[in-house]
Amino acid sequence: MLFPLLLLTFLSTARLETQSDNEIIPQLMETGSQERGQANASDQQHNCVTDVNSVLREMSALLGALKVEVRYLREDNEGKKQVHYCNSQCNISHFNVLLSSVSVKQxxxxxxxxxxxxxxxGPFNTHTPLVFRHVVSNIGNAYNPHTGFFIAPVRGAYHFEFYIGAHGHAAHPTGAVLIKNGEHIFIAYEHQNSHYGSSANGVTLLLEVGDVVFLRQWVNTRIFDSENHHSTFSGHLLFTM
Known part of the structure; x- marks a missing residue:
């Protein structure tokens, strides 16, 4: 009687254990499958984040390169503008110099x-500046008919000529001297007791800008002029230097 009971108990226990194992194994398999799914999802998420970071790095590098290129193009454009402006100014300055040169050569x-x-x-008891008032030509307006002064507008070589004359007189000859900045240069002088006497002279001078040239009547002399223009003063620029 005891043996059959033990056998029955053993069989019941074995069946219960078998059922438990059959229930546990699928659960373990399902759990493992879930864990593998979670691991795969985690790996995919990690790979996705890595790809995004890689793309961001590439975009950042590309953006940096574009910024450098834009800055270079901007600087290059500004440089070209400055060169163009300088060239324009140089051309204008060169044109003004040429225009001025043409003007002062006349x-x-x-x-x-x-x-x-x-x-x-005359006569005068002192040297007296002569003012030649009848102007025939005054190209460049360097001669002043109110003062008798010629003022050099440009550095260069100038040529001057002057002619004077007067009726003969025992006490009063005719004479004039060309003055440059107060310096006695050349004189024209003639003395006759009767009839008409005249004299002339000429000179080429290197003048600086602002140098003054004029004629001064010699002391105690006389100078005659009429509608025939016997006494004259002329000058012109030969070339600039």
Whole structure:
């Protein structure tokens, strides 16, 4: 009686254990499958994050390169603008220099002593500046008919000529001297007791800008002029230097 009971108990226990094993194994398999799924999902997420970071790094590098290129193009464009501006200014300056050079090369004048009529100037007891008032030409306006001064507008070589004359007189000859900046250069002088006497002279001078050239009547002399313009003063620029 005892043996059959033990056998029955053993069989019941074995069946229960078999059922438990059959239930546990699928659960373990399902759990493992879930864990593998979670691991795969985690790996996929990690790979996705890695790819995004890689793309961001590439985009950042590309953006940096574009910024450098834009800055270079901007600087290059500014440089070209400055070069173009400098070239334009140089061209304008060069044109102004050429225009000025052409203008100052056109310097010439001629004038006679009296503005109208006839008459004799002098004598004076001191050297007296002569003002040639009848202007025939004054190209460049370097000669002043109010003062008798010629003022050099440009550095260069200038040529001057002057002619004077007067009716003969025992006590009063005719004479004038060319003055450069207060310096006595050349004189024209003639003395006759009767009839008409005249004299002339000329000179080429190197003048600086602003140098003054004029004629001064010699002390105790007379100078005659009329509608025929006997007494004259002329000058012109030969070339610049």
């Amino acid at each position: 310097v010439a004048f001629s004038a006679s002593l009296l503005a109208a009529g006839s008459g004799t100037v």
